[in-house]
Amino acid sequence: MMKPQGIAFRLASLTLLVSTIILAIIVGYNYSVSRKIIVALAEDRGTLLAKSTAKKISTAFMTVQKVIDSVAFSLEDDRLTEKRVNELGQRVLINNPEIFGSAIAFEPFSFQHDNQYYAPYHYRLDGGPIVFARLGSDDYQYFYMDWYQLPRELERPIWTEPYFDKGGGYELMTTYTVPFYRNRDGQKVLQGVVTADISISWVQKLISSLSSREAEYVFLLSRYGTFIAHPNANLVMNETVFTAAESLEYPQLREVGRRMVAGETGVVELNDLPMTGDSFLYFSPLPDQHWSVGFVCSKKEMLAEVSRLNREVATLGGLGFVALALLITFLAKRITHPLRELTVSANDMASGNLEARLPEATTKDEVGELTHSFQAMRESIKNYIENLTETTAAKERIESELRIAHDIQMGILPKLFPAFPEHREFDIYASIEPAKEVGGDLYDFFFVDENNFCFLVGDVSGKGVPAAFFMAVTKTLLKVVAESRLEPGEILAKVNDDLAEDNKSCMFVTLFLAIIDIRTGVVRYASAGHNPPLLLPKNKDAEWIPPLNELVAGIMEGTQYTTKSMTMHPGDTLFIYTDGVTEAMDKMNNLYSEDQLMVVTNQCLGKSAEQLVDSVDKSLKKFTGGAEQSDDITMLAMQYLGKGSKQEGDDRWI
Amino acid sequence: MDIVCDKRAGGTLLQVNGRMDAVYAPAFEKECLLVIDGGEIKVVVDLTGLEYISSAGLRSILVSAKKAKVKGCSIQFCGVSGMVEEVFKISGLFTLFSIVPTVEEAFAA
Structure with a gap:
């Protein structure tokens, strides 16, 4: 099946649509051109036919004319006897079967001086035997009839309008009538007329015999437009072309009738004519009779050949269309077949099966190239996924190791609070929050002897694993060195020497280390480049x-550090921190600053060590507002409560 | 952070602008070591445009200074003020390095 949206379907339908349009144009053009040619030919041929029909009719009439003309000539002889005259009339009929009847009518009293009427008339009784009658009586004064009057007055032969003869023939007829004269005293005197009656039915027979197969029918119009011959017998002698135009409501017919009556030759196209439908009418005059022959051809008949040709062309076109459709469908399917296979494979791959079979690229066309590209893409993706899997595994391993490292690092720092519940003299609390899994900050506190309590905060330069290593080393060294009961300055100097030895990476650590005598509150301290801690005296700023x-420690061997001393009074707190606190940044990279730290700690007067650290932490979190932590944050608060001040301390701080 | 390196007759001036933290410090270190390894005998680092320096930045400076010392190149710092000055002072580096107020003085020395 072809998919309605598929390339094959679209290609096929588009091509077929275009070829259908082209075919339709060709058929249409062929039809219109051949129709034009046929119509042009038919016009010529029709006009010719009309002319020749007219001529044939004329010729038939001409024969009659010649016979009658010669009879008229004979009658100019004075010596003609009655018998001779009668014979003459009879012979005309015998020799000319087309003549229905013939009269030789004399002027009143001119043939027989005692007889007003002398007009022997021979005619065919019912088209059969020739019978003789004498025309003329008081009821039928023939010399007043048109056929007598007109040639007499016009002094030339005429054809009468068709009429119904009541004198002798009792037939619808037209009469050729010729005047004849005799010489009387050197003057030409009219003696009478000789006539030949032509039966209209004979004319109709003549016409129908002349009808060619091209014509639907032929009709004859008289000089006044009366139908003399027409296949519709009701029209004959009853209607004129003009009354017919009226009753058919066909004005164009009136115009044609006018031209026919005027004796023109021509052709007109008449659409929707009764009986024949769309038709051509060719017409040509019969000059002697002033009649006109009309020749009607059905267009349908005429164009039947063209239609047949067109049907054949259309059929051939249709067959061609089907052949083309089959061919295109076949070709399109063949072209798109690998594409469809590729689509199936691609879908398979898209659902995760990278081992999906790809169709063989058998062709070197675009589809073949696409298949190659697809193969290449699949290889790339496979490689990429392999790499990614390896990288991800490595990353996960490192992350897992870092998590363990974090736990180890946190594990080496004292985390249990309260750290020395048995010592009421002081309260200590510390917190650390590395920016990464592992960090470079450190704190520690421990008794160096029974009464001297050491606490410290340090910050290794940088962050991450290198700093973590350096931090661990520093913390271990500090513990070992501090327990040898040295002064804080000496401890730092010793640790510095150990760290600076072979420190190629120039890592360093800032340290603040203090030792308090818990009996007296005397604090000895030293600082290796560490930011200054805050002292929060009881009830003071x-x-x-x-x-x-x-x-800073770790840079230069032999650096000496000063040991300073101060005394803490019960209720005083020492707050030591790393620069991760004061240099904590919000999203706009603004620093938390020492000033803000000072403000917050001042609000914590009278609070415990833990409360102080928590307050600063909350203030920090609020300030950074979720911005990424840029440095490790470490805080240590040591509150001196004084010797044996348990009850007092509880009263004061809790 | 951006670093402008200006090679002059008396030495090379490195102007450091912006923030020197863990992310940008290696760039400074690389640039500085490049100049020192190039055989320069005097390097002046102008920190006037430096807004912030972290401990990682300090380490980079220390690495550079140490390298300079090994290579026999004198390294001087100028334009140390504000937060940077504070950090230099607290960390004790002020006493460790040769620090002068301006670039002109550094090159005049």
Whole structure:
């Protein structure tokens, strides 16, 4: 099956549509041209036929005319006896079967001086035997009849209008009538007329014998347009072409009638004519009679050949169309077959089966190229997916390792709070939040001896795995060194020397380390380039611990660090943090800043270490508003409560 | 961050603008090491346009300075102000490096 939207279907239907249009144009053109040719030929031929028909009729009439003319000539002889005259009339009929009757009518009293009427008339009784009658009586004064009067007055032979003879023949007829004269005292004196009656039925027979097969019918019009002959007998002698035009409501017929009566030759196209439908009418005059022959041809008959030819052309075209349709369908299917196969394979591939069989590229056309491209694409995709699978696996492995590393790193930091519930002298709380899985920040706290408690915060340069390694090393070193009871400055100097040794990558760490004597509140501290911590004295505004501006640890061996000292009073809190706090950024890259930190910590007067860290953390989260964390954030709060101040502390802080 | 490298008669001036954090610091390090490895004997780093420097940025500067020292190239910093100055001071680098106020003074020295 061809899909309605498929290329094969569209190609086939488009081609067939165009060929149908072309075929229709050819058939139409052929029809119109051949029709024109046929019509032109028919016009010539029809006109010729009309003329020749007219001529044949004329010739028949001419024979009659000649006979009668010669009889008239004979009658100019004075010596003619009555018998001779009668013989003459009889002989005319015997010799000329077309003549229905013949009269030789004399002027009153001219043939026999005692007889007013002398007009011997021979005619055929019912078309059979020739009978003789004498015309003329008081009831039928022949010299008043048209056939007598007209030639007499016009002094020349005439054909009468067709009339119904009541004198002798009792027939519808037309009469050829010739005047004859005799010499009287040197003068030509009219003696009478000699006539030949032609039966109209004979004319009709003549016409029907002349009708060619091309003509539907032939008709005759008299000089006044009366139908003399017409296949419709009701019209004959009853109607004129003009009354017919009236009753048929066919005005064009009147115009044609006028031209025919006027003796013109021509052809007109008459559409929707009764009996014949669309027709051509050829007409030609009979000059002697002033009649006109009309020759009607049905267009349908005439164009029957053209229609047949056209049908044949259309049939041939139709067969050609079917052949073309089959061929195109076959070709289109053949061309699109690999495409459809490819579509099936592509769908298969799209659903994930990259091993789907691709059709063989057997042709070198566009479809073949497409198949090759598809094969190449499949290989690429397979390779890509392989790579992607490997990469993803590697990435997942690294991520998993990083998660483990994170757990390990967090595991080496003290996480249990309260850390020293048995020591009422101080309260310590710390939090760390790496920007990545692992970070470079660190904090730690531990007793170096019974009364001296060490706590510290550090920040390794950079982030991620390198920083994490450096952080772990630093944390371990610090613990080991601090437990050897050195002063904070000495601890930092020792750790610095160890870190700086062979530190090609120039990683460094900032450190703030303090040791408090929990009995007295005396704090000794040192800083290796660490940002200054905040001291929150009880009931007073927070203040920065003045920076010593000493070098970060790990850069330069032999760096010395100063140990400073201060005393914390019960209720004082020391807040140590990394620059991840003050340099936390919102989405517009604005920094959290020391000022804001100061404001927030000032609002936390009288709160516990944990509450302080939580407050700053909340303030930070609010500030960053979900912006990606750019650096590790570490905070440590150490609140000194004083020796044996358990009850007091509980009263104050809780 | 963008770095403008200007080779002058007395040495090479590197103007650093924008932010030098973990993302952009390696670019500075690369550019600086390229100049030093090229045999330059004096490098002046102008930090006037530097808005922010992170610890990773500091490390890059330290790496460059260390390399310069090895190669016998003098490295000077100028235009250190604001937040950058603060960081330099706190981290103790102010005392470690040769820092002058302006580019002109750096090249005059």
